Amino acid sequence: MRFLICALVLGSTFSMVQAQTPAPESRGWQTLATEGQPTARHEAALVGFQDNLYLLGGRRINPVDVYDPDTNVWTAKSETPLELHHFQGVVVADAIYLMGAMTGRYPKETPLEKVVVYYPKEDRFDFVHSIPASRRRGGAGAVYHNGWIYLIGGITNGHVDGCRSWFDRYDPKTGVWEILPDAPHQRDHFQATVIGNRLYAAGGRVTSKRDNAVFSQTISKIDVYDFEAGQWLPPEQCPDLPTERAGNSVIAIDGKLVIGCGESADQKQAHDEIEVYDPAIDRWSAWPSLLQGRHGTGLVRIGDSLFTASGSGNRGGGPELTTTERLVLSQ
Template identity: 25%
Template sequence: MSVPSALEFHWQSLARLPSGRVYHSLAEVGGQMYMLGGCDAAGRPSPALELYSPEGDQWLSLPPMPTPRAGAAVAVLGKQILVVGGVGEDQRPLKVVEVYNTEEGRWRKRCALREALMGVAVTVKDGRALAVGGMGSDLLPRSILQQYDLRKNVWALLPPMPTPRYDATAHLLGNKIYVAGGRQCKRTLKVFEVFDSETRSWSTLPNMPCKRSYGGVFWDSSGRLCLLGGLRKGGGHQSSKFTKNVNIFDTNQGLWLKSEDTVAMKTKRADFASSFLRGRMVVAGGLGHQPSVLDTVEAFHPQKRKWERLAPMAMARCSASSIVIRDRLLVVGGVNQVPSSAHEILYVKEECL
């Protein structure tokens, strides 16, 4: 399958956020992007809920969340946005759960988590949200797997993960939930486990090739887990180092591709935006060995088997939130010395915005 050339990708700056924001959450409902919470320049969690209107290229303020929070996990259940955990105004994990109905335009408090958690990973299966792991108020990781039924407004416990952790990546593929990486206190993990919803059991998969944090993590259209860049944990007393390595797990073969079957990125970087867009792995911005944050962008060409430079972002930043909607990558907020209000979209020139 042919993919767009590097010259066909184009950045466009869109309406800036009402204020600089970082650690906010993005959700898509009906092709529209919602932005929830996050931290302002003073580090305060925000209750803000905003909708981006592409027709008028503007942000619309909607009823705020009842609970200010940053770093929340979000799941879209039909026309409703479920908001789980995160960090509250006292800088501690939250147990309160809230739902925003996009048709009614109002919030409702729902059945709370069994305990306050941050760093929860969430995915959706058969209209139910599945929340994996998290860190409790005691700063210890959890192995909990819980399922939320919106209609009944109840959380049900499922068999726990073998490895407690928070800030992991969870992805649903068929009847299986893959959970990769994460952290235990300050220690990064390379554990990779999968939950089979039919047998209701966990299995351990081959470990990730290396411990890394702040890397790019996504699944491609072939159901392969892609890990890119990040900070690679040094051995012994060695400090962590930026890496440009790429690791890919093939779920069909049940193994990680050999290093000779992958191609490293051009630039070592961490804390960047990443996605699988129009058949190409794309990375944008982040931090590297340079003295300032990055604006550089690159994409992998599968036929040429090489990374190519794309046009840079207009605003260099790291810690940005990103989402792909209708084959377009939106990069929202982030940090460039202070929280950024930048909002840009990467698309292919042949398309009409």
């Protein structure tokens, strides 16, 4: 393993200007009357692969559900080889890597010992490379950049305790695992994405059932890593999430950071807010809210539309949803 040294990054400070007007190209979310439905589940991953939605994992053993926007049909594929949840799916070539996954029941779920890969064309799962024992965790953020999968944060002991600020990268071809400088903040139950040459780790919380703080310790600060500099930006140069939540979904769209869904101690209902950060002008805006708040799923762009599906409608484990929503991004 190779340890890298983190240095301070100098630059301008974000000013946190917030605009609460919908994106002009957006016409509001629509609940689709699909043929078939996704399996009700949460703590799963919704991934875009070759213009289809793939819903993988979640509590219990579930099939992989695939949605084709051209036909408006959901189709059930193979079941996962074991219960897999609390991971972010990462597409690499012809495969989906289930990074940072856990198995087992609440509250003491167990991180996996190996990386699990799903091959959509073959409808097949495989256990590939071992994860170093000292770096195993679930509920982490994951992104793919320049041949590496980067894993950020996570929790080592289910929902009991063990939230980390760890930052690693993994070569899906060789199995090489490298330890990088810790992120500025510990966090779990969140997602990450890449915009340009920077990684954004947004939302999440410090989960600690041991301290009776499962939902309450949400994180407002977004951690930003500059790949070119090989450094995390200082917190004062990073934006704050307007609505704190964990179990949230994150996606990059046209150079903007889009954050939706989630759960928090502030409300029983899952979050429906869609908040968008534009790094080019250091400004937040609000896109139309979901028709049904949800957490433990994802946001996927296919063509001119943004999709979400399944998830939990309230804070915690239910009700698990079977709906599919779409937001048209352009006329």
